[in-house]
Amino acid sequence: MREKADVNQKIFVSAKEVADRAGVSRSAVSRTFTPGASVSEETRRRVMEAAEALGYHVNHLARGLMRNESGLVCLIVSEMDTPYRSSLIRAISHQLQAVSKIAMLINTDRSDKSVDDALRLAISYRADASIILSGMPDKSITDLCVKSGQRLVLINRDEEREGALMINLNDREAAHRAFIAFQRAGCRRVAFANSDVGTPSLMAREEGFVAAAIEAGVEVIVERFGPTRYQSGVILAQRLLTREARPDAIFCANDLLACGVMDTARHQFKLTVPDDICVIGFDYIEQCSWSSYDLTTFAQPVDQIAKEAVSWLTHPAKTDSIASQISPELVWRGSVRGG
Amino acid sequence: MREKADVNQKIFVSAKEVADRAGVSRSAVSRTFTPGASVSEETRRRVMEAAEALGYHVNHLARGLMRNESGLVCLIVSEMDTPYRSSLIRAISHQLQAVSKIAMLINTDRSDKSVDDALRLAISYRADASIILSGMPDKSITDLCVKSGQRLVLINRDEEREGALMINLNDREAAHRAFIAFQRAGCRRVAFANSDVGTPSLMAREEGFVAAAIEAGVEVIVERFGPTRYQSGVILAQRLLTREARPDAIFCANDLLACGVMDTARHQFKLTVPDDICVIGFDYIEQCSWSSYDLTTFAQPVDQIAKEAVSWLTHPAKTDSIASQISPELVWRGSVRGG
DNA sequence: GAAATTGTTGCACGCGATTGCAAAAAGAGG
DNA sequence: CCTCTTTTTGCAATCGCGTGCAACAATTTC
Numbered sequence: 001m002r003e004k005a006d007v008n009q010k011i012f013v014s015a016k017e018v019a020d021r022a023g024v025s026r027s028a029v030s031r032t033f034t035p036g037a038s039v040s041e042e043t044r045r046r047v048m049e050a051a052e053a054l055g056y057h058v059n060h061l062a063r064g065l066m067r068n069e070s071g072l073v074c075l076i077v078s079e080m081d082t083p084y085r086s087s088l089i090r091a092i093s094h095q096l097q098a099v100s101k102i103a104m105l106i107n108t109d110r111s112d113k114s115v116d117d118a119l120r121l122a123i124s125y126r127a128d129a130s131i132i133l134s135g136m137p138d139k140s141i142t143d144l145c146v147k148s149g150q151r152l153v154l155i156n157r158d159e160e161r162e163g164a165l166m167i168n169l170n171d172r173e174a175a176h177r178a179f180i181a182f183q184r185a186g187c188r189r190v191a192f193a194n195s196d197v198g199t200p201s202l203m204a205r206e207e208g209f210v211a212a213a214i215e216a217g218v219e220v221i222v223e224r225f226g227p228t229r230y231q232s233g234v235i236l237a238q239r240l241l242t243r244e245a246r247p248d249a250i251f252c253a254n255d256l257l258a259c260g261v262m263d264t265a266r267h268q269f270k271l272t273v274p275d276d277i278c279v280i281g282f283d284y285i286e287q288c289s290w291s292s293y294d295l296t297t298f299a300q301p302v303d304q305i306a307k308e309a310v311s312w313l314t315h316p317a318k319t320d321s322i323a324s325q326i327s328p329e330l331v332w333r334g335s336v337r338g339g
Numbered sequence: 340m341r342e343k344a345d346v347n348q349k350i351f352v353s354a355k356e357v358a359d360r361a362g363v364s365r366s367a368v369s370r371t372f373t374p375g376a377s378v379s380e381e382t383r384r385r386v387m388e389a390a391e392a393l394g395y396h397v398n399h400l401a402r403g404l405m406r407n408e409s410g411l412v413c414l415i416v417s418e419m420d421t422p423y424r425s426s427l428i429r430a431i432s433h434q435l436q437a438v439s440k441i442a443m444l445i446n447t448d449r450s451d452k453s454v455d456d457a458l459r460l461a462i463s464y465r466a467d468a469s470i471i472l473s474g475m476p477d478k479s480i481t482d483l484c485v486k487s488g489q490r491l492v493l494i495n496r497d498e499e500r501e502g503a504l505m506i507n508l509n510d511r512e513a514a515h516r517a518f519i520a521f522q523r524a525g526c527r528r529v530a531f532a533n534s535d536v537g538t539p540s541l542m543a544r545e546e547g548f549v550a551a552a553i554e555a556g557v558e559v560i561v562e563r564f565g566p567t568r569y570q571s572g573v574i575l576a577q578r579l580l581t582r583e584a585r586p587d588a589i590f591c592a593n594d595l596l597a598c599g600v601m602d603t604a605r606h607q608f609k610l611t612v613p614d615d616i617c618v619i620g621f622d623y624i625e626q627c628s629w630s631s632y633d634l635t636t637f638a639q640p641v642d643q644i645a646k647e648a649v650s651w652l653t654h655p656a657k658t659d660s661i662a663s664q665i666s667p668e669l670v671w672r673g674s675v676r677g678g
Numbered sequence: 679g680a681a682a683t684t685g686t687t688g689c690a691c692g693c694g695a696t697t698g699c700a701a702a703a704a705g706a707g708g
Numbered sequence: 709c710c711t712c713t714t715t716t717t718g719c720a721a722t723c724g725c726g727t728g729c730a731a732c733a734a735t736t737t738c
Binding site for chain 3: 038
């Protein structure tokens with residue numbers, strides 16, 4: 001009659017059944033699985049035995065309904081197969097598991113609307129918190145989250161949101177250091193290779209770099225193209241290196257761009273790094289340590305970011321909205337002269 | 340008094356409140372948000388209006404409790420920041436979202452016990468399904484999953500489990516083709532570079548390659564070391580290339596190893612690819628297309644895998660356990676002569 | 679031995695939704 | 709206008725669990 005229901009029928013064993021088998025009340029079962037509840041050693045043993053035999057597991061959906069705490073944390077992210085993103089996700093979900101929470105993964109496209117939808121989903125699932133790695137949701141939605149008592153963490157999102165924790169890198173300052181490094185290496189013509197997506201942190205790096213150059217009275221070439229991926233780095237390098245005044249130093253908005261730039265400089269333009277051209281990246285993805293690149297870059301401390309985010313989730317908020325500033329460490333490798 | 344409760348207090352608006360505001364019964368609200376339920380146009384409008392004003396969202400926890408269908412799908416995976424894994428996760432979570440399901444991410448360490456724990460968690464959350472990308476859970480647990488009506492998908496896991504869908508690559512056959520490719524390129528001394536973790540698919544590649552060589556009456560060198568990462572490739576290359584009879588062709592168990600092997604062959608041993616040595620990888624990670632590598636490799640069709648997995652979740656099982664065999668395509672690039 | 683204290687246990691209610699059922703309302707047909 | 713059919717609606721039961729409350733048992737104290 002109802003074949004669809006038949007197939008999807010889930011028959012999990014409930015606390016009632018365990019109680020019957022153990023010869024105790026349902027409350028006893030519930031208390032056995034509630035840390036800190038009052039149960040005698042004897043009943044606990046019998047309950048555990050019955051639970052084991054029947055394959056009982058507490059229903060976290062129902063528990064979440066009662067406790068008003070689902071244990072779910074929503075991770076909102078786009079292009080999650082990118083090296084930096086995936087390592088951040090890994091770090092976060094690892095930290096979450098350490099405090100018995102569990103990550104729900106939602107990937108979005110570029111649009112802010114899809115981030116809004118993701119947050120709505122988080123609300124529907126009564127997620128304890130949402131961590132946003134990409135895009136920027138509408139204020140009305142974030143307000144609803146906060147009002148509903150959901151925690152909110154924005155990573156490298158720049159824009160402020162009441163009641164949310166914001167973890168940001170000090171992009172400007174880092175960019176400044178990149179410029180100094182180029183100067184020390186004796187570079188004369190510096191350039192900045194950026195994507196054209198214009199996210200706040202990328203723009204901050206650009207602005208910081210340009211500002212440092214202007215401050216030093218040096219001209220700087222800025223080129224922007226495509227998403228922050230390898231292929232864009234290829235195009236950017238082609239544009240930069242065919243210029244009349246060829247740059248001898250390129251600061252790239254992130255490591256993937258840098259890889260594309262380096263490969264193109266070497267293979268297509270037959271330049272050597274760092275003798276003909278110095279390159280600095282940003283993120284500290286694993287590939288940069290590979291001997292084909294050996295890229296000097298700024299390290300985003302993903303573990304620290306993850307730890308800060310998760311520990312804030314488990315601790316009460318101190319003020320209305322908190323900002324955490326992290327200074328990325330410049331990791332010296334072979335793509336810049338000197339060091 | 341109870342400061343902790345205060346802080347974690349979540350105050351979501353419930354269907355009751357919406358009903359009151361709209362002047363209808365709770366059932367009407369529920370039906371408005373249940374596709375296919377019978378509600379008049381007028382009440383639906385009033386309900387939606389009230390819901391909008393109050394910021395109401397259906398509680399999926401409670402819905403899941405009633406419907407016995409949480410909408411959650413558990414992804415169990417280790418080392419998820421690895422390029423191949425992260426692209427597979429992306430593909431799967433994307434497909435899941437397309438059918439209104441949502442991925443919970445659990446990362447495990449190497450041990451099978453942690454996979455067991457992950458599955459137990461999946462049961463606790465009444466996940467509609469679990470997809471296992473790493474490790475192999477105990478049969479007692481998988482049986483419990485299947486008995487409870489939870490769907491199970493094993494990707495590249497080899498070992499059989501009753502009631503589960505198994506998606507496997509035809510590793511042996513692919514390895515055979517790799518050997519043929521080397522022969523066509525005129526290679527004389529072939530080698531296989533493997534990790535020593537010994538997962539079924541890696542071993543299948545090794546066995547297939549060795550079998551093909553033996554069949555052709557050619558000797559083959561096999562070296563195993565470490566996890567399937569770049570750094571292991573470096574070590575493997577050092578071991579292989581310092582041998583008296585230096586191989587002129589290396590089939591690597593996966594792309595990361597291949598990258599390490601290539602870099603080491605070039606930079607440390609000053610060999611050129613593919614003239615001095617040919618290399619073939621496995622997985623088709625993005626890095627292999629970078630011009631520093633330009634690696635000939637077997638493409639794991641992640642989108643196809645994801646699609647098969649998810650479509651099986653939404654369709655009734657036809658038989659007890661289903662196996663799907665996929666033949667990876669050999670993508671020819673510059674790391675092998677000829678082609 | 680009685681009273682006070684401490685520790686367990688079961689009952690019953692509530693969490694926020696879905697849904698079968700029957701009553702009420704609306705529409706159709708003559 | 710009345711009857712028959714079709715929609716719409718509200719009531720109440722249900723899902724699996726947590727927990728306050730009161731009853732009860734065990735232990736301590738005087």
